[in-house]
Amino acid sequence: MPLTGGDHIPPCQAIPLRELHRLTQGWPQRPGRRSSTDLLHAETGTRIDLGAMPPESVARCRAAWARLTGRQTCVVHGDPDNPGNVRMTANQVALIDWDESHVDVPGLDLVLPDNAAGPDDGAYDIAAQASAAWEAAICWDDEFAVKRLAEVRAV
Template sequence: MWSVRINGQLAVARLGKRSDADLAWEGALLQHLEHSGLTVPAPIPTIDGRLFADGLMVMKYMEGEPPETEADWRRVADTLRQLHRLTQGRPQRPGWRSSTDLLHADTGTRIDLTAMPAEAVARCRAAWARLAGRQTCVVHGNPTNPGNIRMTAERVALIDWDEAHADVPELDLALPHNAAGFDAAEFDIAAQASAAWEAAVCWKDDYSVQRLAEVRAI
């Protein structure tokens, strides 16, 4: 990642090894969200109109600070719900699986359930099974990390869309202070599914072990 200037405006350049299909999915999503009124780091096209070139994507810089208060997190929840409304039925990110796909599949991009102990997989799948049959949309994938949010008095910007994919919205909404306003049962469903997802995505670093410990035994 680099800070760059495009026509005098601060921007962010990101170079990686992702496939063209993955970058095209992310770029099209960010354009759609920007055109729909959300504040996101939309890609700045090349001179010939491409959203990326040779793995390089240049995006708008988002100013602001991370959320701190309960009121801040409620604004984040409102923004996430806008994201979910705007992306219902959107196709899956290439190569990814949703949490409910992983009730039957073992792998998908950043997840390899075969690397986890069988007991851990069973716990994760039990948490995800409670989401089966729900409407899917695009989820940000990591909105509980304050570093992925840039707030001003006027708007909330979501940055770092590396883990965005099609899934059930509850994965995004197990927020600090229960900012999404769930009742106790729904918050438990969201929190358990989110902890299971992060355990599986990050396995096996210290954070994933910590998150797995939050997923109830069956």
């Protein structure tokens, strides 16, 4: 059954995410996609066009992504905190809607509500900043993007 918008995302959701991340280390990037650290030097990729953003917004996003440099990458789902993307039975948790998936740092998938995946405070903060920057850049110029960018601390 799918979770609904008011449902709490359980910590067990982190288990299939961590398994996905473990199994896909070293996978190649999907054609036309970029990781957050690729966007430190690239202007476009995935559904992101940094040229459409004000330069100060790009600088904030890149500062958040720079903190991910050198970390191991794998396939990330890209939208695991959307309850509509989670299907659960008594014995299984599955993710659907893989259109945001790409190769990136696994922490981006683990920024779940109520810190359900359990990274320590430092790792969670780094991933939360990078995730907010990603979401701001991917849907730039709407109210949601502006809200997400406001969550990214200026350098």
